[in-house]
Amino acid sequence: MSISRGAAEHDSGAGTGTKAPIVDASPARNFRPGFVAKIILMACINAFGLYGLLAAWSTGTWGVFAGLVIALIAANYVYFSRRAIPGKYLYPGLLFLFTYQLFTMAYTGYVAFTNYGDGHNSDKGDAIEQILSYNESRVEGSAAYPVTVVKDGDGNLGFAIVQDGVAKVGTAEKPLEEASGAQIEGNSVKGVEGFTVLPFAQIVENQQEITNLRVPFSDNAEDGSLRTQDAMNAYQFRSTLEFDKATDTMTDTATGDVYTANGETGFFTNADGKNLTPGWRVSVGFDNFTYMFTDSRVSGPFFSILTWTFAFAFLSVATTFALGLFFALVFNDPRVRGRKFYRAILILPYAFPGFLSALVWKGMLNERFGFVNEVLLGGNGVQWLSDPWIAKFSILMVNLWLGFPYMFLITTGALQSLPGDVMESAKMDGASPWRVLRSIILPLLMISTAPLLISSFAFNFNNFSLIYMLTGGGPNFTGSPLLIGSTDILISMVYSVAFESGVKQYGLASAVSILIFIMVGVISWLGFRQTRKLEEY
Amino acid sequence: MQRGIPAVAAALGMALVLSACSGGTTPETESPKPTTSESEAPEVSGKLTVWVDETRINDFKDVVAKFKADRGVEVEVVQKASGDIRTEFVQQVPTGEGPDVIIGANDWIGEFVTNGVVAPIELGDKAAQFSAGSINAFSYEGKSYGVPYAVESIGLVRNNALAKETPATFDELIAQGKELKSEFPVLIQQGDQGDAYHLYPLQTSFGSFVFKQDEAGNYTDELALGGAQGEAWAKYLAKLGKEGILDASIGGDQAKEAFSAGKSAYMVTGPWYASEFVKEGMDISILPIPSAGGEESRPFAGYQGAYISAKSQNALLANDFVVNYLSTEEAADQIYASGGRIPALTASAAKITDEIAKGWADAAANGLPQPGSAAMGVVWGFWGAAQLDIASGKAADPVKAWETMVKNIEDGIKKG
Numbered sequence: 001m002s003i004s005r006g007a008a009e010h011d012s013g014a015g016t017g018t019k020a021p022i023v024d025a026s027p028a029r030n031f032r033p034g035f036v037a038k039i040i041l042m043a044c045i046n047a048f049g050l051y052g053l054l055a056a057w058s059t060g061t062w063g064v065f066a067g068l069v070i071a072l073i074a075a076n077y078v079y080f081s082r083r084a085i086p087g088k089y090l091y092p093g094l095l096f097l098f099t100y101q102l103f104t105m106a107y108t109g110y111v112a113f114t115n116y117g118d119g120h121n122s123d124k125g126d127a128i129e130q131i132l133s134y135n136e137s138r139v140e141g142s143a144a145y146p147v148t149v150v151k152d153g154d155g156n157l158g159f160a161i162v163q164d165g166v167a168k169v170g171t172a173e174k175p176l177e178e179a180s181g182a183q184i185e186g187n188s189v190k191g192v193e194g195f196t197v198l199p200f201a202q203i204v205e206n207q208q209e210i211t212n213l214r215v216p217f218s219d220n221a222e223d224g225s226l227r228t229q230d231a232m233n234a235y236q237f238r239s240t241l242e243f244d245k246a247t248d249t250m251t252d253t254a255t256g257d258v259y260t261a262n263g264e265t266g267f268f269t270n271a272d273g274k275n276l277t278p279g280w281r282v283s284v285g286f287d288n289f290t291y292m293f294t295d296s297r298v299s300g301p302f303f304s305i306l307t308w309t310f311a312f313a314f315l316s317v318a319t320t321f322a323l324g325l326f327f328a329l330v331f332n333d334p335r336v337r338g339r340k341f342y343r344a345i346l347i348l349p350y351a352f353p354g355f356l357s358a359l360v361w362k363g364m365l366n367e368r369f370g371f372v373n374e375v376l377l378g379g380n381g382v383q384w385l386s387d388p389w390i391a392k393f394s395i396l397m398v399n400l401w402l403g404f405p406y407m408f409l410i411t412t413g414a415l416q417s418l419p420g421d422v423m424e425s426a427k428m429d430g431a432s433p434w435r436v437l438r439s440i441i442l443p444l445l446m447i448s449t450a451p452l453l454i455s456s457f458a459f460n461f462n463n464f465s466l467i468y469m470l471t472g473g474g475p476n477f478t479g480s481p482l483l484i485g486s487t488d489i490l491i492s493m494v495y496s497v498a499f500e501s502g503v504k505q506y507g508l509a510s511a512v513s514i515l516i517f518i519m520v521g522v523i524s525w526l527g528f529r530q531t532r533k534l535e536e537y
Numbered sequence: 538m539q540r541g542i543p544a545v546a547a548a549l550g551m552a553l554v555l556s557a558c559s560g561g562t563t564p565e566t567e568s569p570k571p572t573t574s575e576s577e578a579p580e581v582s583g584k585l586t587v588w589v590d591e592t593r594i595n596d597f598k599d600v601v602a603k604f605k606a607d608r609g610v611e612v613e614v615v616q617k618a619s620g621d622i623r624t625e626f627v628q629q630v631p632t633g634e635g636p637d638v639i640i641g642a643n644d645w646i647g648e649f650v651t652n653g654v655v656a657p658i659e660l661g662d663k664a665a666q667f668s669a670g671s672i673n674a675f676s677y678e679g680k681s682y683g684v685p686y687a688v689e690s691i692g693l694v695r696n697n698a699l700a701k702e703t704p705a706t707f708d709e710l711i712a713q714g715k716e717l718k719s720e721f722p723v724l725i726q727q728g729d730q731g732d733a734y735h736l737y738p739l740q741t742s743f744g745s746f747v748f749k750q751d752e753a754g755n756y757t758d759e760l761a762l763g764g765a766q767g768e769a770w771a772k773y774l775a776k777l778g779k780e781g782i783l784d785a786s787i788g789g790d791q792a793k794e795a796f797s798a799g800k801s802a803y804m805v806t807g808p809w810y811a812s813e814f815v816k817e818g819m820d821i822s823i824l825p826i827p828s829a830g831g832e833e834s835r836p837f838a839g840y841q842g843a844y845i846s847a848k849s850q851n852a853l854l855a856n857d858f859v860v861n862y863l864s865t866e867e868a869a870d871q872i873y874a875s876g877g878r879i880p881a882l883t884a885s886a887a888k889i890t891d892e893i894a895k896g897w898a899d900a901a902a903n904g905l906p907q908p909g910s911a912a913m914g915v916v917w918g919f920w921g922a923a924q925l926d927i928a929s930g931k932a933a934d935p936v937k938a939w940e941t942m943v944k945n946i947e948d949g950i951k952k953g
Binding site: 059060118119121122123126127129130131133134136137138144203204205207208210211229230231232233235277278366367368369370385386471472474475476483500503504 | 583610624627628630631633634648650651652653654656657658659661662679680729730784785786787791847848850851852853854856857860861911914915918919922926929931
């Protein structure tokens with residue numbers, strides 16, 4: 001908040017300075033078009049907000065609801081109060097900051113400390129419900145009963161069926177018993193004394209209740225209960241597990257095994273270590289963070305991939321910057337004819353979506369059918385993407401093609417803003433072009449481009465789409481216990497470990513993302529400190 | 538105007554934030570409003586939401602329209618992207634925002650059940666009307682979680698312009714292909730991560746299977762890839778690689794193009810590409826894949842079906858649609874007519890007259906259900922990669938590479 005307050009003071013100074021003459025003018029006396037526009041816009045915002053509130057209310061998403069209430073109140077205060085002039089400028093930015101940055105970061109942080117992933121998908125209540133439902137099955141060899149849904153005088157729902165030619169009716173409290181005065185048609189009941197038969201529309205209205213209704217088959221609990229899933233056919237179901245809330249255990253009624261809820265693993269586990277699926281989400285502390293370093297199967301590849309990630313990011317920036325700068329220098333010289341045309345051509349690779357270019361390159365580098373091998377090299381089988389070292393080279397080359405136009409753009413811009421007099425005086429002093437480049441152009445250029453180089457480094461450090469589209473991280477390490485390969489960088493390794501190895505592990509993925517974030521953060525911080533030194537001299 | 542700019546920005550911001558919020562929680566337009574089913578008007582009868590991806594939506598458009606007309610129930614079909622539908626379903630169901638019914642493949646079952654997002658289904662006596670494999674395919678640990686509607690598998694597609702007779706073994710097939718002097722004796726797609734799915738028929742002909750099956754035909758957790766049969770297959774893989782049949786640079790697209798261009802008389806593929814060949818006007822036949830190892834070659838049969846969400850607010854309607862309606866011959870015929878996939882309902886499958894469709898039906902009849910256990914996710918990656926390593930010669934000793942793969946998969950399953 002200290003940052004925003006500082007900015008606010010700065011803004012307010014500027015704001016009051018320019019707006020001073022109209023501060024006292026009340027809209028009632030001074031009815032200007034701007035005010036009308038503001039009223040209309042605020043009305044729209046409030047309408048949207050109310051719509052959002054209603055939507056959040058109906059789906060019961062209270063977090064969103066609370067957030068919207070606060071955002072709406074703040075919006076109305078900020079734009080109608082005369083005291084909050086700086087807020088008018090800050091509000092949209094802050095709102096975006098909260099929704100897109102802080103919320104995502106907080107949520108990633110939260111997930112990183114849980115075991116959220118396959119098998120631990122929801123909360124404990126859901127897990128219990130599903131375990132019970134998965135362990136309740138139709139009694140083997142039992143019959144299917146066409147069922148009639150009925151309601152007794154007190155409004156309790158019940159089922160009526162025909163068993164061995166006899167009509168039977170029961171509710172959740174009263175087990176099935178012979179019904180007096182029932183009308184039977186074929187093998188289903190059409191009416192029972194003391195009960196009303198539910199028409200289809202009402203059945204649909206009460207479907208939650210009906211699908212959850214269990215009518216005991218007899219006084220003996222062992223016989224199980226009658227259930228229906230479609231209100232047409234009912235079957236005799238028996239549950240093999242019983243949940244005891246007091247002790248938080250599940251008991252297998254057939255074998256007597258007791259499964260105890262384990263708050264550390266998020267599973268019901270018995271004495272032999274057998275788990276019931278599904279489990280639920282629990283907090284696992286720092287396990288996800290230490291996994292990459294403690295599991296020997298992962299730590300080995302992890303460090304070799306870490307090295308490649310740094311090499312890839314550094315070389316990508318270095319090569320693209322060198323090529324971009326070269327072209328920028330060449331086309332900055334007024335003696336080159338048709339400069340605009342060449343510049344436009346050079347920007348082209350930047351205009352295509354990166355992942356599309358990567359896919360096209362993948363096709364062109366195909367060993368047997370690719371344009372490069374087939375046409376350019378006359379059928380020579382260079383393993384562009386399947387040899388570990390050549391694949392690394394291919395990645396760097398494709399990234400050079402993708403990335404140099406950006407460097408070309410920024411260095412051209414920076415070159416054109418260099419003071420002409422400095423350059424001229426250097427020439428007057430008899431400096432060679434090389435000397436001018438080294439001692440004047442480059443140092444001046446670095447001041448404005450160094451921050452961009454750092455951000456480019458950070459971008460390439462996490463350049464997932466290029467790796468994923470071009471090589472998929474392959475060629476894989478032969479015989480490695482994880483599906484990772486020699487061109488994987490950290491972020492694509494995370495993806496592979498967390499998603500492609502078969503079992504999704506969102507918790508682990510979040511934790512490693514945070515580790516990567518810290519690494520990139522530290523590098524950027526060091527880089528920016530370095531840049532400040534550049535500026536000083 | 539000075540005031541106008543921030544206000545415009547704020548309005549835009551609110552709009553974006555709102556859409557972001559509703560996007561994140563999957564908006565009210567996609568989920569049935571519980572309030573409608575609780576209202577007092579008797580004619581209101583709930584609304585069913587069905588998720589289906591673009592590869593299966595053609596199967597369902599007509600049958601859903603018929604269901605609506607027949608039962609007078611409101612059904613909303615939401616098209617999802619095939620890459621996301623599965624993950625989104627797993628993520629959305631616990632929040633209560635998912636659909637009532639999801640249409641998908643049988644091998645999603647493991648992920649769905651271990652995450653507790655689908656409800657068990659009681660087919661009752663209707664199970665007998667489906668092919669036995671299809672019911673097994675939608676069972677997990679002995680319980681049914683889905684209703685099948687169609688089956689698909691791969692087979693041998695022959696270009697009749699290049700070859701008329703097909704020999705009985707795969708080696709003879711390769712020899713014939715070489716005699717024909719076409720560029721490829723036979724096309725089997727691989728790609729840079731390998732493709733175990735398209736090689737499985739050849740592997741099974743060596744008696745090597747992925748998981749052991751119990752008497753009822755359900756897969757157990759026990760890996761069956763190892764053993765002498767697996768090693769024999771590994772050696773054969775190396776041989777196929779040496780002969781240039783298997784190549785990482787031949788992915789699906791490349792194989793399809795080569796076959797279209799008449800560069801090969803044979804391609805091991807499924808109906809998805811074959812239908813394109815027919816559209817191009819090629820004269821093709823669908824044949825069983827010849828055996829390479831002496832035993833019968835059996836491809837994976839992929840079943841399509843419908844699952845019901847564990848948290849459906851309209852469970853009754855969903856069951857009515859999935860269990861009662863989709864299992865009728867009428868609905869199965871309708872789905873076949875719209876989408877062209879071979880019906881899983883035996884009575885409907887028997888009515889097929891089209892030669893090519895019949896070929897696919899025969900190919901699938903011989904198939905083994907694609908395993909749906911969560912462990913399968915671990916298997917695919919290692920399996921394909923190791924087979925490719927062996928075929929490309931990168932792994933010098935095929936048997937050793939195969940053993941490493943089996944060990945890696947076993948470790949992976951244990952960990953999962």
